[in-house]
Amino acid sequence: MNTYSKYCPNVYLAKCTERHAKGDIITVSTKYGKENESEVFNLIYEKEGFFFYSIIRTDGTNTQTRATAKAEKFNNWAASAQKKSNDYYEASQEGKDFLSLGEPIKIGHHSEKRHRALIERNWNRMGKSVALSAKANAQESKAEYWERKANDINLSMPESIEFYEYKLESAKAKHEGMKNGTVKRSHSMSLQYAKKEVNEALKNLELAKKLWS
Template sequence: MNTYSKFCPNVFLAKCTERHAKGDIINVTTKYGKENESEVFNLIYEKDGFFFYSIIRADGTSAQTRAEAKAVRYNTWAAAAENKSNQYYEASQEGREFLALGEPIKIGHHSEKRHRALIERNHNRMGKCVEFSEKAEAHESKAEYWERKAKDVNLSMPESIEYFEYKLETAKERHEFYKKNPDKREHSFSLTYAKKDVNEAQKNLELAKRLWA
């Protein structure tokens, strides 16, 4: 049975008992027993009789598509909550014309019970209106987060090679600019941080190539 093995942030390899060739389609089982059909890319290393391969989901599912699906789900929930909020608001307008007159409750009058019940119903409805409005805002906030995540590129994706090539190029240009223009540095650590960015991009590019080249 092939299982998942954590390799680095965002990246899980297929831990296999048998050798596979690039392009092979294999099933990889999660810790919950679910099987995902996956395409083999590169043999990353061998250990204790197991072969560890970089893989992508054969159905096209990735970190980006999962984030997109979550964004859609939260947007759907936000719309439903907003609709509920509007419904409760509309319902809370029951007897608006009468209440707008500011008539006091007539104690002991036959209308007292209806008057109090109307005020209580509308109060409860406005409470629900606010409750669902807050839920809608919370769902919208999460949807925005997952929409941003859907644009991320990380090492779990074959396209990360081109992405980190670009990141390395821009990091080198920035580092070189600070070396030649000390007066343009924002603070005393600008050059140090720029060099750190170069090293980080270089490390990620090497990992990306190891995984997907």
């Protein structure tokens, strides 16, 4: 059975008991028993009789599509919570014409019980409306986060080679500009940070090529 093995942030390899060739279609099982059909790319390493391959799912699922699905889920939850909040708010307006008159509760009058019950119902409904509105805002914030993530490219995707080639060239240009003075240094550590960006981009590009070239 082929299983997943974490290799680096965002990247899971297929841990296989048999050798495979690039382009082979295999089934990889999660720790929960779900099976995903995947395409083999490169043999990354061998260890203790197992073969570890870079893979992509044949159904097109990746970090971007998962982020898009999560954003949609949270947006749906936010819309549902907001609708319920609005419904409770509308319900809390029961008897508003009467209550707007500011009539005091008539102690001992036959209307006392109804008057108190009306106020209590509306108070409870307004409380639920406020709570659900806050919940909707929280879900919207989560949806916005995943919408931003839906545009991310990382090492789990073959497209990361071109992405990190671009990042490396940009980082090199920035570093060189700081050295020759064409790019302003905002603080004393700017040049060191720029060099660190170059090293990080180079490291990621080498990983991307190892995984997907």
